[in-house]
Amino acid sequence: MDVPGFAIVTGAASGIGKQCAIAFVREGAAGVALLDVNYEALKEVKVEIEQMLLGLNHAKACQIEAFGISVTDEALVNETITTIATKFGRIDYVVNAAGITIKHEEGAVFASTTDWQKVIDVNLTGTFLVLRASARIMLKQERLRSSLDGRELQRGSIVNVGSIMSIVGKAMSTGYVASKHGVLGLTRTASEDYAAKGLRINTICPGYVQTPMTLGDPKAVKATQEIVDHKVPMKRLGTPNEIADSVLFLAGGRSSFVTGFALCVDGGYTER
Template identity: 55%
Template sequence: MDVPGIALITGAASGIGKATAFSFARDGASGLALLDLNKEALDAVKFGIEDQERERGIMNPCRIEVYPLNIGDESQVNEAVQSIASTFGRIDYVANAAGVAMKHEGGAAFVETSDWDRILNINLSGSLFLLRAAAKIMLKQEPILSSRDSRPLQRGSIILFSSIQGVAGIPLSTAYAATKHAVIGLVRSSSEDYAKDGLRINAICPGYTETPLTTKSPQILQAMKERVATAVPMERMGRPEEIADGVIYLAGGRSSFVTGTALLVDGGYTQR
């Protein structure tokens, strides 16, 4: 998939973020910076990737560093991104898989302000904090060349996570849907700012996917199962690895002429 550079992945301790980390390593990234709240879980992902590379007999395994942080804390994000750039020398790909979801009993009229603020802080403000810090690094670095045909690729590629709820409404999901719509707006605006400079910015929009975020709440899981049965043409949930493949595509050289887009990976949900 042509991702020979350094990848920064948030939400990397579980779910789609974890799958994305394994996919970057599998497809040839030279370095991984894994970010999440849970240090122990991050270490487990790091060791798992290293074990996988040993089993595959990789001669030059990718370097992996872990960074515990809260994506909604601006100072933590800035410090982590600067540390990553210093450690690895550059940052080529960013995948912001960190996020939080919640259902609001009674709908929009009953959303608690504290819940609203928390979801906006993590899903939207966190996306801006990471994009802003990474873009400042990327815009100063030399473009990375493709490992396939030496096409001029980019100074960097940033993938923010939206959702099918970035393009469609789903009941009882006021704050989450608002943030995911806003992420697409952030991507479309910022991609215009830097397209000419070789910095590509895109969104990925997962459909119903089996992850800890979506399955740990019985209420959310039940709602997902009901929707999948009636509204997803493939009649199943996605796997984290299937979403990760979309991230890798948007990150690397196979998408060198793609920016400002929202890639829907949803089993056909939004085409209905």
Template identity: 35%
Template sequence: MLEPTNLNGRTAIVTGAGQGIGAAIAEALLAAGAHVLAVDREAAGIAALAARPDVTPVQGDVTDPAVTETLSAALDKAGRRLDILVNNAGIARGAHALDTSDEDFTRYFDVNVLGLFRLSRWAVGRMMRTGGGAIVNTASIFGMIGAQNSCGYSASKAAVIGLTRQMANDFGPNGIRVNAVAPGLIETPLTAERIQTEAWRRHQMIDGAPLRRVGKPEDVARAVRFLASDESSFITGQVLAVDGGWAVGRYPREEAIHVPA
């Protein structure tokens, strides 16, 4: 018998929860009954979430090695076990290799890969002691196929995909599932202006996708909720593209197929 997604009694950590995709993920998990530790560098970003009784706000930076101590203290104070980790915090900028410095490249990996790895390593340590859990990483469709002017970003997201598969392999016997979502073009406060002003981006990423629309944070959030829940209990080591079909629709039809008369 199929039942609606139920995360009642479970505790989830969501990084980068202050806006955009992270905020939508937090809302989706809350709607399913989870208690959420909403993590963001800026306290103001999670102020609205912090007012809710089923949210524990945590101001923290994933590049800070001490963030795991902060999260452990928050979990212990609340008397909660860790069931779900959503590694969503990240940075995204565009440049090709000739315009990407060593410092720029290192920054992508510090935030998008090392920060994610550090939290995942800490999380599996806790989950192993309590019988398992689920980790969902935010990768990118660019980490799967690459894109123009995204050298450091695409490389770092490819590393996230590799780490997702490796940790799924290592910790599956401990009852820990590790999966990733790979968003395409998603309209957030960081991308809205570019979507409106850059005609080439709309042409490539929207007109060039079979579903012919920009993604919404809620599209990604629903995919994350699925991968974090028991509905995906036999799924691990997978990367779920949430891109409107863009990665496989590089030669899309100009118009819909007409229904035969």
């Protein structure tokens, strides 16, 4: 995959973020910092990854760090990203996967301001805060070299996890759809700001994926199955592993001429 260097993954205690962290370790990253508000679950993921590392050749070369923080806490985000940069020496990849969803059965008119703000805070402002703190460090560092052919790559590469809801709408998901459209807007503006300075920023737009967010609530499982049957051309959910593979493509050297892009990994949903 060509991911030498050091990665930060938010939302790493579960689902897509966890799988991205595992993929960075498997593909040869030198260090991976795991961030999540659920520190108990995060500690278990750290142990799981360290056990997995024992079976890999580059075990000793990969440093795993875990930080129990909310991406909505500006001061803590700034402090944690600085701590990680000091520990690792540099930050090459950031995956902004932390996210929540709140449904409003009766649509926008009945969505409370509190619910709206919660979703915007985590999905959009959290992504902005981590992106900003990381980019400040990335822009000052030397360009990374490709582990495949030695050529100079980016100073840093950020992958924001949007959604197909960054591109299309969905009923009863007021704050979520708005936040995910915002994530794509943030990607597009920041990628243009820093493209010439060696910072790449892209968005991955997953469709329906097998994670606790989709399968955690039995009512949602039935609704999701209906969507899969009628709206997903491949007629199945994606796996976190399939999303992680595409995230690593966008993060790593194989996509060195790609920035400001929205990659839909959705079983054909947005093309139907």
